Amino acid sequence: xxxxxxxxxxxxxxxxxxxxxxxxxxxxxxxxxxxxxxxxxxxxxxxxxxxxxxxxxxxxxxxxxxxxxxxxxxxxxxxxxxxxxxxxxxxxxxxxxxxxxxxxxxxxxxxxxxxxxxxxxxxxxxxxxxxxxxxxxxxxxxxxxxxxxxxxxxxxxxxxxxxxxxxxxxxxxxxxxxxxxxxxxxxxxxxxxxxxxxxxxxxxxxxxxxxxxxxxxxxxxxxxxxxxxxxxxxxxxxxxxxxxxxxxxxxxxxxxxxx
Amino acid sequence: xxxxxxxxxxxxxxxxxxxxxxxxxxxxxxxxxxxxxxxxxxxxxxxxxxxxxxxxxxxxxxxxxxxxxxxxxxxxxxxxxxxxxxxxxxxxxxxxxxxxxxxxxxxxxxxxxxxxxxxxxxxxxxxxxxxxxxxxxxxxxxxxxxxxxxxxxxxxxxxxxxxxxxxxxxxxxxxxxxxxxxxxxxxxxxxxxxxxxxxxxxxxxxxxxxxxxxxxxxxxxxxxxxxxxxxxxxxxxxxxxxxxxxxxxxxxxxxxxxxxxxxxxxxxxxxxxxxxxxxxx
Amino acid sequence: xxxxxxxxxxxxxxxxxxxxxxxxxxxxxxxxxxxxxxxxxxxxxxxxxxxxxxxxxxxxxxxxxxxxxxxxxxxxxxxxxxxxxxxxxxxxxxxxxxxxxxxxxxxxxxxxxxxxxxxxxxxxxxxxxxxxxxxxxxxxxxxxxxxxxxxxxxxxxxxxxxxxxxxxxxxxxxxxxxxxxxxxxxxxxxxxxxxxxxxxxxxxxxxxxxxxxxxxxxxxxxxxxxxxxxxxxxxxxxxxxxxxxxxxxxxxxxxxxxxxxxxxxxxxxxxxxxxxxxxxxxxxxxxxxxxxxxxxxxxxxxxxxxxxxxxxxxxxxxxxxxxxxxxxxxxxxxxxxxxxxxxxxxxxxxxxxxx
Numbered sequence: 013x014x015x016x017x018x019x020x021x022x023x024x025x026x027x028x029x030x031x032x033x034x035x036x037x038x039x040x041x042x043x044x045x046x047x048x049x050x051x052x053x054x055x056x057x058x059x060x061x062x063x064x065x066x067x068x069x070x071x072x073x074x075x076x077x078x079x080x081x082x083x084x085x086x087x088x089x090x091x092x093x094x095x096x097x098x099x100x101x102x103x104x105x106x107x108x109x110x111x112x113x114x115x116x117x118x119x120x121x122x123x124x125x126x127x128x129x130x131x132x133x134x135x136x137x138x139x140x141x142x143x144x145x146x147x148x149x150x151x152x153x154x155x156x157x158x159x160x161x162x163x164x165x166x167x168x169x170x171x172x173x174x175x176x177x178x179x180x181x182x183x184x185x186x187x188x189x190x191x192x193x194x195x196x197x198x199x200x201x202x203x204x205x206x207x208x209x210x211x212x213x214x215x216x217x218x219x220x221x222x223x224x225x226x227x228x229x230x231x232x233x234x235x236x237x238x239x240x241x242x243x244x245x246x247x248x249x250x251x252x253x254x255x256x257x258x259x260x261x262x263x264x265x266x267x268x269x270x271x
Numbered sequence: 272x273x274x275x276x277x278x279x280x281x282x283x284x285x286x287x288x289x290x291x292x293x294x295x296x297x298x299x300x301x302x303x304x305x306x307x308x309x310x311x312x313x314x315x316x317x318x319x320x321x322x323x324x325x326x327x328x329x330x331x332x333x334x335x336x337x338x339x340x341x342x343x344x345x346x347x348x349x350x351x352x353x354x355x356x357x358x359x360x361x362x363x364x365x366x367x368x369x370x371x372x373x374x375x376x377x378x379x380x381x382x383x384x385x386x387x388x389x390x391x392x393x394x395x396x397x398x399x400x401x402x403x404x405x406x407x408x409x410x411x412x413x414x415x416x417x418x419x420x421x422x423x424x425x426x427x428x429x430x431x432x433x434x435x436x437x438x439x440x441x442x443x444x445x446x447x448x449x450x451x452x453x454x455x456x457x458x459x460x461x462x463x464x465x466x467x468x469x470x471x472x473x474x475x476x477x478x479x480x481x482x483x484x485x486x487x488x489x490x491x492x493x494x495x496x497x498x499x500x501x502x503x504x505x506x507x508x509x510x511x512x513x514x515x516x517x518x519x520x521x522x523x524x525x526x527x528x529x530x531x532x533x534x535x536x537x538x539x540x541x542x543x544x545x546x547x548x549x550x551x552x
Numbered sequence: 553x554x555x556x557x558x559x560x561x562x563x564x565x566x567x568x569x570x571x572x573x574x575x576x577x578x579x580x581x582x583x584x585x586x587x588x589x590x591x592x593x594x595x596x597x598x599x600x601x602x603x604x605x606x607x608x609x610x611x612x613x614x615x616x617x618x619x620x621x622x623x624x625x626x627x628x629x630x631x632x633x634x635x636x637x638x639x640x641x642x643x644x645x646x647x648x649x650x651x652x653x654x655x656x657x658x659x660x661x662x663x664x665x666x667x668x669x670x671x672x673x674x675x676x677x678x679x680x681x682x683x684x685x686x687x688x689x690x691x692x693x694x695x696x697x698x699x700x701x702x703x704x705x706x707x708x709x710x711x712x713x714x715x716x717x718x719x720x721x722x723x724x725x726x727x728x729x730x731x732x733x734x735x736x737x738x739x740x741x742x743x744x745x746x747x748x749x750x751x752x753x754x755x756x757x758x759x760x761x762x763x764x765x766x767x768x769x770x771x772x773x774x775x776x777x778x779x780x781x782x783x784x785x786x787x788x789x790x791x792x793x794x795x796x797x798x799x800x801x802x803x804x805x806x807x808x809x810x811x812x813x814x815x816x817x818x819x820x821x822x823x824x825x826x827x828x829x830x831x832x833x834x835x836x837x838x839x840x841x842x843x844x845x846x847x848x849x850x851x852x853x854x855x856x857x858x859x860x861x862x863x864x865x866x867x868x869x870x871x872x873x874x875x876x877x878x879x880x881x882x883x884x885x886x887x888x889x890x891x892x893x894x895x896x897x898x899x900x901x902x903x904x905x906x907x
Contacts, residue, residue: 018358022370025355029377032388032428035399039391047394049402093285098550100278108282109546115293117481117537119489121506122529123296125513129303129523130296133313149292156285161550210381212492226381233387233496242391245384256379257372264368451621452654456668456720457642466667470658 033249040242058239059247068244074140075209075225075248081144082151082208087201089148090155091193097156098163115153123149124217131218138220146218147208154207155200162196199262206255209248297530303523311519321524330508330525337505338532341487344426348434348483349476351427356438371439378432386496389425390416393497417499425493430486434479440549441475442468474549477540485533505529570633572597572756573618573724578627580613580780587613588780590627595724595758600750602759602767604803605777611760612651612728614777618758619648619726631723642671647717648726653709655701661687661712662697668720679719686715691745707738714749727759731766743769764804768792776800797905801833808834808877812904819874820852824899830906836867838901839879841893851896859889870895 039047043057062068096102097109115123127146131138170192174184212226219227225248232241305317308324324330359367359374377385392399395414404410415421445468453467469476491506505525512522571594580588588610595601605611616622618629620641629637636644647668656664662683663670669679684694690711696704704712710730717725727746731739747770750757761767767774768788775785776799784791784800795801798809810817812827824832840851854877858869866885870877872895879895887893 018361021354022358025351026370026373028428029374029431032385032392033377033380034388035392036384036388038399039388046397047391048397049399050406089284089288092281096278096280096282096285098547100281102276102278102282105278105282108286110541111289112285113541113546114537115289117485117533117541118293119485119506119529119533121489121491122509122526122533123293125509125522125526126296126300127292128513129519130299133299133303145292149289152285152288157550164547164550206379210379210384212382213489226383229381229387230383230492230496233383233390241387245381245387249380249384252379252381253376256376446652446654448650448652448654449656451641452648452650453656453667453671454641455619455621455646455648456716457671458667459642459671462671466670467656 036242036245036249040239040246042239045238058243061240062243062247065240068247071223071225071228071244072248074219074222078140078143078147078215078219078224079205079208082147083201083204085144086148086152086155086204087159087197089152090159090200090204091197093152093156094159094163094196098160099166099168112153112156115149116157118150120150120211120213121217124214127214128217138218140219140222140224143215143219143222143224146214147211150211150214151204151207155204158200158203159193159196162193162199166192195262195265202255202258202262206252209252209255300523300526300530303520304527306520306523308520309518321521322528324521325524325528330505333503333505333508334528336502337488337490337529340423340426340490340502340504341484343423344430344487345434345480345483347423347427348431349438349480351431352434352438352479355435356442359439360442374432374435382429382492383496385429386425386492389428390496393421416497418501419498422493422498422502425497426487426490429490429493430483433482433486437475437479437482438472439475441472441479444475444549445471474544477544478549481537481540484536488529488533570597571595571630572599572632573758574630574633575618576628576630578614578617578624578629580610580617580622580624586780588617588624591780591782592627593775593782593785595756598754598756600747600757600759600770600772601775602761602771602773603775603777603782604761604764604767606762606803609777610780611762611777613780615648615726615728615758615760618724619646620644621648645721645723646726647720647722648728649713649717649730651728651730651732653713653730655709655712655716657700657702659701660697661692661699661701661704664701664712665715665719667716682719683715686718687711689718690715690749706734707742710734710742714746718753722755724756724758727757729761732761732763739766740769746770764791776803794903795833795905797907798831798833801903801905806836806878808836808839808874810834810874810902817874821873822850822852824902827902827904828906830904832902832904834877834897834902836878836880837865838897839877840896841868841879841881841885841887842896843887843891843893851894854893854895856887856889856891856893859887 038049040058041054041056042051043053043055044051093112096105097112124146127142127149128138131142136142170188171184174188175181179187210226211224212230215224215227216230223231225244229241229245229248232238299313302313304321305319306312306314306321307316307318308320359371362370393401393414393416395401395412395416398414398416401412401414404412415424449467449471450463453463458466489506491504491510494502494504494507506529509522509525509529512518512525516522573595575591575593575595578588578591579586591614603611603614613622617624620636620639620643624637627637628635631645656667659667662680665683665686666679669682670676680697684697687694687696692708692711692715696708696712701709701712713730731742734742743766746757750770759767759770764774771788773785773787774791775782776791777783778799784796786794791800792804795804801807801809810819810832812824812830812832814829815825815827816823817832852873854870854872856868857871857876860867860869861883862880863883865883866881866887868879868881868887870879870893877895881887
């Protein structure tokens with residue numbers, strides 16, 4: 013009986029989590045101007061329309077540029093930051109650890125606004141480039157944490173052993189430290205990409221004239237139920253779901269190797 | 272090079288970045304909030320006019336709704352996530368990993384998409400739920416869209432995973448033998464929860480609650496997409512100061528008040544947690 | 553006196569001639585794995601009973617069933633004649649010291665000890681007083697009361713765990729190898745103390761361990777487990793002197809086991825008249841050695857491969873026609889590796905077992 017209850021509960025939770033996403037998919041499969049479910053005729057017209065529009069490409073390109081840059085910079089900085097977070101024991105580490113996680117516990121729209129004023133005070137016009145910086149303020153701490161989790165399972169004596177066996181500092185890094193860190197870097201990178209790709213609250217205030225995918229969707233959904241909006245949402249989401257599955261496989265892989 | 276020195280050097284890039292990207296902007300907002308209303312320059316003359324206005328000119332309701340909403344959402348998420356986390360923890364092996372993965376995926380789907388989906392689902396008349404019910408059972412239902420309840424459901428929906436995952440870490444901190452020992456010593460199910468499980472899982476619960484609360488205090492997409500005109504949240508009020516009213520100092524003062532509320536909750540809670548212990552698992 | 557102030561509940565008063573705990577055909581399977589098969593046993597009132605077995609023999613499964621943390625797939629468990637097979641652990645007048653001790657690290661020593669009383673809704677002042685008493689009883693002293701458990705040493709944690717189970721005033725105490733993680737000397741001290749505590753309180757103790765040595769020191773009776781079955785039950789002297797299988801004999805330590813067929817030991821080519829087919833167990837100290845190979849009493853020739861001086865005695869590894877054999881001689885014996893010797897033993901020292 014408890015087993016049955018457990019299955020029921022978990023199924024219910026999953027159903028509720030996926031119902032809205034499924035709703036977007038269902039809504040996209042129509043060619044009517046207004047939402048009337050169940051559709052009288054089912055159609056993939058919205059998708060062909062979407063692919064023929066220049067705007068679709070532009071939106072995805074802006075989101076992609078931002079997400080790729082955020083990923084690259086966050087992984088590099090995050091790897092260094094994680095070494096200080098988990099690898100070395102130094103005076104001030106516990107303060108550093110708490111300072112690093114602080115931006116995660118900060119309301120994102122408020123952070124976006126603060127950054128907007130910051131750019132304005134410095135005289136920098138907001139664009140997709142400033143959005144990269146803004147995303148990183150929230151995402152870099154997360155990436156640092158993800159890489160740190162990997163580093164906590166690391167015995168630094170391995171480095172001493174390698175040195176003892178005649179490896180140079182550079183060889184130690186290449187042969188011992190980086191291979192151990194690699195799964196953490198990969199999952200950290202995927203986290204960075206996905207969180208940047210789907211971010212709405214920071215983008216709204218910091219992209220200026222450029223528009224990312226979530227921003228565009230946000231501006232349309234309140235006013236317009238055209239199937240094209242659903243179709244673009246499905247395409248953007250599908251890309252991120254595939255990456256989401258990859259991130260979890262990557263994590264499992266790294267855990268399997270650690271274990 | 273001593274490990275202490277090396278650690279310090281490794282910490283430097285991230286520390287400098289956060290100083291520039293996190294501390295400085297908040298400092299600038301703080302400074303803006305002390306400027307004369309409706310000015311755009313940062314001068315040396317400061318005033319508390321904006322803060323006075325914040326307490327007297329009807330900004331109470333947005334603050335009230337944001338904080339009430341955040342508390343209610345945090346509680347609801349905790350109540351839903353606790354049994355879920357325990358069940359996921361009990362499930363061993365491949366099934367649990369796949370299930371946990373499936374629950375994690377929506378985190379990486381944009382808020383705007385998920386909330387859009389929710390509004391499509393809840394729409395009256397031709398919405399997914401209402402339309403299906405009418406077509407299948409010939410039942411006509413109303414909608415919670417554009418009501419406070421709708422916003423609340425959206426908040427719970429969006430933030431549930433943020434509560435669940437820290438809680439999973441927390442639940443993993445409860446060794447089964449402590450539960451067995453408590454039961455053996457005469458504790459009832461409820462006593463085990465209160466005396467053993469909750470205290471041991473506390474770090475995860477605190478992190479989850481903090482994350483949920485803070486994200487909810489700043490949330491405005493839920494109210495915008497699901498709430499219609501039903502509710503005004505504080506982030507929306509701040510945004511309006513910046514855009515329509517062109518009153519940056521006022522917006523900055525309201526922002527600082529949100530920062531203060533956040534800090535009041537985050538700092539004491541974070542001080543109680545040993546991050547190393549939680550992450551090392 | 554602790555025995556006097558541990559009150560007993562009305563319905564479970566000891567009855568003369570009735571077992572404190574009666575195990576009747578207890579079985580437990582996990583899927584296709586039979587962890588426990590039909591274990592039957594009566595544990596007497598006030599007895600220190602130890603279950604010994606190698607890891608995987610089912611002893612922990614058995615103890616968890618006795619404590620109510622697991623349920624048997626078949627069989628019954630009676631406490632003073634009352635069926636408690638399906639009774640929840642928090643409803644049983646028994647308490648267990650876990651292998652990991654399972655102390656509540658988020659609580660102080662005093663709160664750990666008073667836990668069971670708190671669960672029964674006993675007022676704080678009363679349970680604190682009781683906890684202090686118990687801390688004295690386990691020789692920790694009341695000054696440990698406010699100490700966090702995390703700051704206690706291994707031995708102190710043992711004593712806290714012991715005080716914690718005593719607080720619930722259990723009729724029967726279970727122990728799941730609680731001493732296995734301690735160093736040798738501390739373990740020896742605690743073994744003696746535990747035995748003394750059991751004598752003083754007059755409670756029934758059921759202890760499991762994989763160390764027969766530990767069992768010998770403390771127990772009134774020992775049960776040996778193998779592959780989910782209880783293979784021999786008896787006093788320490790009985791188990792040591794008259795093991796009823798090769799398994800039990802080898803579990804007792806290093807012994808020589810030889811095959812018997814048609815009244816002979818075929819491996820050594822020695823007669824052993826009147827002995828049925830099976831095996832004989834020869835303790836190392838039962839072997840006698842004479843240097844050289846000249847024939848005397850019936851025996852066999854062997855070469856001394858290794859000599860280990862163990863303080864009070866000398867252990868020899870012998871290369872015999874039956875393979876490696878072990879002999880133990882008094883410490884003053886002078887013999888070198890490489891020597892050849894004639895080995896003999898008194899026929900009555902050979903203990904026969906069927907399998």
